Amino acid sequence: MLSKRVGDLCTPAFLVDLEKVKQNARVMQERFQKMGVQLRPHMKTHKTVECGDIMTGGSRCCITVSTVAEATFYADHGFDDILYAYPLPLDKVERCAQLSERLSLFHVLVDSTAALHALRQRPLQGGKIWRVWLKLDCDNGRAGVLYSEPLALLLAKDIWQSERVELTGVYAHCGNTYHCSGVEQIQAIAQQTTTLILQFMEKLKDAGIDGPKCSIGSTPSCSHPVPDMAVLSEVHPGNYVFYDVQQSLIGSCSLDDVAVRVLTRVIGHYPHRNQLLVDCGWTALSLDGHGRLPSGYAVIEGHPDLRSESQLSASSLLIYWYVPFPISPLHFPRLVSMTQEHGRVEPVSGNLDYSKFPLGSALSLIPYHACATAAMHPVYFVLSEGAVVDTWKPTRGW
Amino acid sequence: MLSKRVGDLCTPAFLVDLEKVKQNARVMQERFQKMGVQLRPHMKTHKTVECGDIMTGGSRCCITVSTVAEATFYADHGFDDILYAYPLPLDKVERCAQLSERLSLFHVLVDSTAALHALRQRPLQGGKIWRVWLKLDCDNGRAGVLYSEPLALLLAKDIWQSERVELTGVYAHCGNTYHCSGVEQIQAIAQQTTTLILQFMEKLKDAGIDGPKCSIGSTPSCSHPVPDMAVLSEVHPGNYVFYDVQQSLIGSCSLDDVAVRVLTRVIGHYPHRNQLLVDCGWTALSLDGHGRLPSGYAVIEGHPDLRSESQLSASSLLIYWYVPFPISPLHFPRLVSMTQEHGRVEPVSGNLDYSKFPLGSALSLIPYHACATAAMHPVYFVLSEGAVVDTWKPTRGW
Incomplete structure (x- = not known):
């Protein structure tokens, strides 16, 4: 479209500052590049192709989404290696199967035996396997098996042992950082989440399960990562590309x-x-x-x-x-x-x-x-x- | 589309019960037909062609909208006699002019001299005139000139005397019914709004301005109209076609x-x-x-x-x-x-x-x-x- 003056827009209008978006994306990208951790940016905040391009540095590869609609939209636009970061809903298994068969990498999140059972009931075509992340609740209190529950390890083993199913990783969202005020509090939660997920990875190793990745994420924790986060395989923040007043009050940004x-x-x-x-x-x-x-x-x-x-x-x-x-x-x-x-x-x-x-x-x-x-x-x-x-x-x- | 079972829908999903929509529309239509008052249903709740069809009994004529986007959408689908019930924003005068030139009837709402001035600055082509409703605040406390302010009558006269501009009517929204609980309270507000707008119409008549219509509306007041509302030219409720928990608590519906x-x-x-x-x-x-x-x-x-x-x-x-x-x-x-x-x-x-x-x-x-x-x-x-x-x-x- 032709360049237009802001003052010519009909209101209300949602404005995006391209330079700030690029800067926020670059800062996060460089931060985790330095730490040697893969950034898998979350698309849920904006849900656009263009901003996905910016967040992936044009690679259109390695993203996180919150809905199957997003996953399909990004797949339709040439994105790949998509993680659907939502406790797998049983009504969406077939659509997830089709995405898994279509993309080179499509990941799902599981926190129940019922969901794992549903995956087993729908073996993938074309030699594909289900890429499964165990959703772990590291005291965030939303989705996920609580890290301290025996079910967590049992379910991980169950995924690990399932045929045509891979335990790709362990995934935790530290949304409890949204109750923080200031960097110190944010980092305390980031540290706690990191410690708990790494301890769980050790438990897996002790059980003979070596290889799965681990990922944590939230915009506050990834804006102020603690050194231990360098041990993680991935992080998956999303809001940071826009930020907002809430994030400035939490202390994630100015x-x-x-x-x-x-x-x-x-x-x-x-x-x-x-x-x-x-x-x-x-x-x-x-x-x-x-x-x-x-x-x-x-x-x-x-x-x-x-x-x-x-x-x-x-x-x-x-x-x-x-x-x-x-x-x-x-x-x-x-x-x-x-x-x-x-x-x-x-x-x-x-x-x-x-x-x-x-x-x-x-x-x-x-x-x-x-x-x-x-x-x-x-x-x-x-x-x-x-x-x-x-x-x-x-x-x-x- | 082919008939599908509700249980097959992916969730979350917004469901509309067609029979209840038709019934709600029919009850409102018949209520004001009996009273001899024109129903000009508001489209803002659903913003769909199909529900607009149901609310207008298939005539696609005589509706109210809250945005220019809605007005354009309905015009594109063959609807006419559209009232844009929003204090005319100065950035949207040109789009409103084009709708006025395109439709047989397109109405705008004015509650300021500045807006009237903007209309005068943009005379319509094709022999068209601006159809203007004076927005009156009958103690609702949102948009509109307060009924008791001298400006109300002055602005009405100013519209009336403007060339290529018609004072089509006086419009009041009784959104203060949303604070009611029960039919008695709703009807008290309905009566008050009706009385105030009719008194204002008398003032207009005394000033030699005879002919403008008058309209009030809100789902609560139109669900329980008072007898005096039969004197009104029009009513413009919208939410009634769906209703909701809020309306049931106010007392508009069960x-x-x-x-x-x-x-x-x-x-x-x-x-x-x-x-x-x-x-x-x-x-x-x-x-x-x-x-x-x-x-x-x-x-x-x-x-x-x-x-x-x-x-x-x-x-x-x-x-x-x-x-x-x-x-x-x-x-x-x-x-x-x-x-x-x-x-x-x-x-x-x-x-x-x-x-x-x-x-x-x-x-x-x-x-x-x-x-x-x-x-x-x-x-x-x-x-x-x-x-x-x-x-x-x-x-x-x-």
Whole structure:
């Protein structure tokens, strides 16, 4: 598409800063290259071919996905070595079998005997074997067999001994880093997860099972890896390519690293209730982040003094607004509610100065959770040096 | 498409009960036909051609939309007489002009002098005139000029006197009915909105402005209209075609009237923490409803005793699960959290009886807010007599 000015876009619009995306991808790639660990980037945040290209350095090889729809979409676009990082749902065994038969490498995740049984019941054609990662719960508390349960080792042995099934690796997600605040806490979880998975690998070795890989991942832990993570075979973070306000509050990144925005415009002035409306409702921002941070669902780009974590935490504002000069936070408006297509904005105190927010003027929101916000948009507008240089279309569904 | 069993669908899947949709549409249509009021159904909840057909009785005429993308989508599919019920955003004037020139009737909403000015700056071709509805705020507190402000009458006069611009009507949304509980409260708001808009129409008449229509709408008020609403020209509800748990709690409908479900499956058993996982995360259900009702984001279909409002309100459960026989609510599991693709479920008390929820077994969730849940799905699976008889694809974007 032809280069277009950002100001010409109809709003709300999801903006992606191409340079920041490339930088975030490069930093993560180089970090784990230095550590000698294979990066298997997760596609779930953006679900686009173009961003997958950037995250794999153009190789279109070695990725993680969260749905079979994503796996199929990436396979259709020439990607290979795809890990479907989801406890294998029994209704999707056939689609996974077809992907396994079609790709040179397609991996599934298993955390139950029932799932393993389903794989055995569907032997692959063409001399292919099922590539299976045992999903281990290293105190994250979502999917996976708990590392300390006898079932973990039993299931690993069962996979290992199954015909036409390979125990390719052991996989743990350290999503418990999302409760962290600061690098120290993140690294404590990263260390704990690494230690637990490595101890489990030792147990496997003791049981005569040598060869399976091991992988952990989450954007916080992979943004601040501990030295022991160099022993891992792979890592699988995803959100880092965009980052967001949540990640900046956890301590994974600075707000400056966040590569995405929602562009919105002022659509109404309502002096009788001291409010204005913007054209960003929950269909454009999502409801994620509600009550999670003092500044609400998003942060407004523009005022450098307001970008630091501490100020964010100290503030009672729901949204910071762009203003071309420093003013007291007490006079910033806040987003008090969203409906499907409307956002209601009012000042924390005092009267709204409407001359600063004329009808039609644009505001740029930094999303609380980029995965949730991206999920609301059928098209992303990609910016480079202030111009719209491309549009990316994500896949959806399951 | 060929008829398919519901059980063959990959999950999560958004299900639409065709008979209930038709019934909800018919009841609303007949209700306002009897009252002599034009129904102009809102498309924002579903955004599909097929459901638009049902809501307009096949006429493809006289609808309301919330985005220009919807307006264009419906125009592309032969719909006409489309009202874009959103305070006219200045960045979309040109697209609205083109729709006005293309359709026999395309209406815009104005609540500011700036928007009117923008219309005057873009005279329509082909002898067309701008069809403008003044957006009036009858104490709803979102968009619109407040009914009691002098600006309301001034702006109406200004529209009326503008060349090539017609004051087609006055439009009010009574979204404040969403805070109601029960028919009495709904009807109080319906009466108040009706009274305020009719008083404003009198003011217009006194000012020599005779002829503009008037319209109010919201699913609660149109599900329980007051007699005075017979004086209105039009109503514009939308959610009623699906209804949802929220509407049942407000009192607009019974849970039996709700036409949509999210089908989900059990994907993991985690006895070490007394939980199970389902494949319904916020990408399939949305985060709407969080903290809004004791039963959380959704209600599980299946147990008739659990369908009544009072039991919902009295319960501390987040989600009711289908069980084939009556058991104490204390033993029902609840959805304690959702991530992008996972839902964590645990019992309120006692140990989960996993034999009742085998891996792969399906559960049917009634969404808290159908508009928000539908917005997450690229395809709806349409059921008739228990079989999937069609798929509907909504439009998205702005």
